Amino acid sequence: MASPDIEHWTTSNGARVYFVEARGLPMVDLRVVFDAGSARDGGKAGLASLTNGLLAEGAGEWSSEQIAARFEGVGANFGNDALRDMGLVTLRTLSDGPILDQSLDTLATLLVKPRFDKDVFERERSRMQVGLRMKLQSPGTVASRAFYKALYGDHPYASPSNGTEESIAALTRKDVAAFHQRYYVAANAVIAIVGDLDRKGAEQVAERLVKNLPKGKRAAALPKVPALTESKTIRINHSSSQTTVLIGQPGIRRGEADHFALYLANHVLGGSGLSSKLSDEIREKRGLTYSVYSYFSPMAESGPFQMGLKTKNEQRDEAIKLLRETLQTYLDKGASDKEFIASRKNITGGFPLRIDSNKKIIGYLAMIGFYGLPLDYLDTFNARIEALQREGVAQRFRARLNPERMVTVIVGGGVETE
Numbered sequence: 001m002a003s004p005d006i007e008h009w010t011t012s013n014g015a016r017v018y019f020v021e022a023r024g025l026p027m028v029d030l031r032v033v034f035d036a037g038s039a040r041d042g043g044k045a046g047l048a049s050l051t052n053g054l055l056a057e058g059a060g061e062w063s064s065e066q067i068a069a070r071f072e073g074v075g076a077n078f079g080n081d082a083l084r085d086m087g088l089v090t091l092r093t094l095s096d097g098p099i100l101d102q103s104l105d106t107l108a109t110l111l112v113k114p115r116f117d118k119d120v121f122e123r124e125r126s127r128m129q130v131g132l133r134m135k136l137q138s139p140g141t142v143a144s145r146a147f148y149k150a151l152y153g154d155h156p157y158a159s160p161s162n163g164t165e166e167s168i169a170a171l172t173r174k175d176v177a178a179f180h181q182r183y184y185v186a187a188n189a190v191i192a193i194v195g196d197l198d199r200k201g202a203e204q205v206a207e208r209l210v211k212n213l214p215k216g217k218r219a220a221a222l223p224k225v226p227a228l229t230e231s232k233t234i235r236i237n238h239s240s241s242q243t244t245v246l247i248g249q250p251g252i253r254r255g256e257a258d259h260f261a262l263y264l265a266n267h268v269l270g271g272s273g274l275s276s277k278l279s280d281e282i283r284e285k286r287g288l289t290y291s292v293y294s295y296f297s298p299m300a301e302s303g304p305f306q307m308g309l310k311t312k313n314e315q316r317d318e319a320i321k322l323l324r325e326t327l328q329t330y331l332d333k334g335a336s337d338k339e340f341i342a343s344r345k346n347i348t349g350g351f352p353l354r355i356d357s358n359k360k361i362i363g364y365l366a367m368i369g370f371y372g373l374p375l376d377y378l379d380t381f382n383a384r385i386e387a388l389q390r391e392g393v394a395q396r397f398r399a400r401l402n403p404e405r406m407v408t409v410i411v412g413g414g415v416e417t418e
Contacts, residue, residue, distance in 0.1 A: 003378040004361055006368065007199060011206050013215040014187035018369040019202040020194045022358050026095045028195035029358045031366040032111065032209060035219040036087035036183035038161035039300075044175055046128065046163020051179045052082040054124055055089065058115040062106075070106045074099040078107070084157055085300050086370060087183070092359070095196035104208050111184060112212045121173045129168050140310075143244040143411040146234050150407040151250060151304055155225055185216025190369035194358045225250045225302040228405040236411045243316040243412025244308070247323055249405060251305035254298035254371040258396050260384045262296055265397035267343045268335040269327070270294025270307060275342075281326045282309065288319045294327075300371065305401060313413045320408070328403050334394030348382040 004020040011017060041047045056078065057064040071078045076093040089110065093103035135141045145160050152158035163171075191206050228249050238244075252262060263271075270278040270293045278292045292309040307327065311319040335343070355361050355378060368377050 003355060003381075004194075006365065006375045006378070007202075008369075008375060009203070011186060011191075011210055013210060013213065015189040015191055015206065015210045015213075016369055017191045017193065017202070017206045018365045019192075019197075019199065019206075020361055020365060021198060021202075022194050022361070023196055025358070026196050027358065028091075028093055028095045028100060028193065028197060028205070029362040030091040030093075030107070030205070030209070031088060031192040031362050032090075032107075033086050033088045033190045033192070033366050033370050034184055035085070035188050035300075035370075036179070037083045037085045038159050039084050039156035039222055040179070040183060040219060041156070041159045043159075044171060045159045045167040046161070047171055047175055047179050048087055049082040049161050049163065050125060050128055050168070050171055051176045051184075052080050052087040052089075053128070054116055054121065054176060055080055055110045055114050057120045057124060058117050060109040060113040060115075062109070064120070067106060067110065070102060074102050076103040076106075082161060084159075084161060088366070090362070100205075104205060108209050108212065111209065114180060116173050116176050116180075118173060121176065125168060125171060128163065129165065132162050132165065132168065135162060139238045139240045139242070139244040139411040142236055142238060143246050143308075143409045146236060146411070147246045147248065147304070147306070147407060147409045150232050150234055150409065151228075151248065152225065155301075156222055157225065157299070157301070157303075181214075182216070183219060184213070186210045186213045187216050187218050189213070190366060192362050192365035192369055194362045194365060222301045228402075228407065231404060231406055231408070233408045233410070236409070238411050238413060240412050241313060242310045243313050243319075243410060244310050245316070245320055245323065245411075246306055246308045246409040247320075247327075247406055248304050248306035249401065249407065250302040251296045252298050252400070253302055254300065254367075255373055256298070258400065259296075259298060260381075261388055261393045261396040262400060264340075264343060264347065264385060264388055265335070265393050266294055266296055266305075267347060268339050269330050272343060272346060275346075277330055277339075278307065278309075278323070278326055282319060282322050286318075286322070288312075288315050288322070292323070316410065316412065320410070324403060327401070331398050331401065331403065334397075335390060337390065340390040340393070344385055344388065347385050351382055 007019045038048045079090040149158050193202050270276045282288050282292045289309040289311045294307040296305050297303040
């Protein structure tokens with residue numbers, strides 16, 4: 001399966017556009033991404049998430065109900081989210097002229113003229129607080145928040161994207177309006193378009209979406225993530241009958257030269273499901289968990305390398321010991337020829353399935369644009385994986401990870417709270 005041809009240009013007011021023509025269906029998929037994630041909260045945790053969540057809750061002359069009706073009336077699907085690096089909106093709509101026009105007009109209005117009405121603001125802020133309380137009942141959420149805090153310390157990535165009880169309560173409409181004014185600007189935006197359009201049509205779509213946004217400025221680069229200087233263990237008591245364990249350290253930036261080598265190395269360790277080393281040692285041989293994994297999560301600055309599992313409280317210590325031992329053994333010995341070749345084949349063989357729909361392509365397209373990856377990223381992905389050699393991959397993996405300087409988070413019953 002051939003990778004899609006990506007075209008790239010910039011709108012008249014500075015938004016970067018990435019386009020793939022796909023004529024198979026009369027559909028257009030859009031994703032507009034702003035450098036407006038929780039890393040931009042500026043000490044007001046939850047601000048990026050609340051701002052993004054309010055975009056469709058009243059804009060221009062329309063209430064949230066009218067906005068929903070405008071999308072639903074033409075069969076369009078709208079979505080939005082705020083992550084650590086980015087705030088985004090998505091739209092899937094038919095490419096038919098009047099339908100596309102209404103969908104684009106509605107989306108453009110949300111981006112340019114969100115109202116942040118007082119009653120809606122207070123309602124959504126309260127809803128966010130209720131949602132946070134519910135999330136904090138999950139040991140997985142508790143573990144993840146503690147993990148990021150321990151990993152990143154004073155770095156912006158430590159800011160919990162859903163905020164805290166105290167930070168959400170302190171947010172104001174003025175905060176939200178200022179955040180939107182600063183970060184939801186054309187120069188800080190990437191527009192990804194996939195669908196039933198030619199280049200001229202895609203240019204018109206992009207201009208319509210952002211022509212009324214102020215040009216503004218791109219957000220400044222985030223600070224570098226410092227390496228850990230020692231190991232840390234955080235134990236948090238929880239009523240769960242199972243213990244959640246996370247172990248890791250800062251990993252890699254999106255676009256680093258080592259990305260493909262580390263991706264393949266991790267596939268052997270814990271990224272290949274039931275056939276991984278972690279799964280074989282901890283699940284298959286000893287039955288200590290149903291699922292165990294590891295991954296790198298590249299971001300604008302060094303995203304985490306993480307290993308994780310859930311196990312019965314009484315099996316916690318054995319499972320943690322095996323996680324650490326399996327990682328150390330793999331660092332010492334690397335993958336066997338059989339494991340390396342099988343993982344390389346699994347990745348390249350499965351890659352066409354990762355770009356076999358417009359919905360999947362739009363995600364990659366937005367990633368390529370946001371992180372400034374080469375336009376041939378998809379086209380050369382398999383070749384880059386196939387060019388890797390076992391010893392070189394092992395060396396890069398060993399150079400990147402230090403088991404003596406990792407964070408361990410343990411959340412579950414029977415552990416002391418620290």
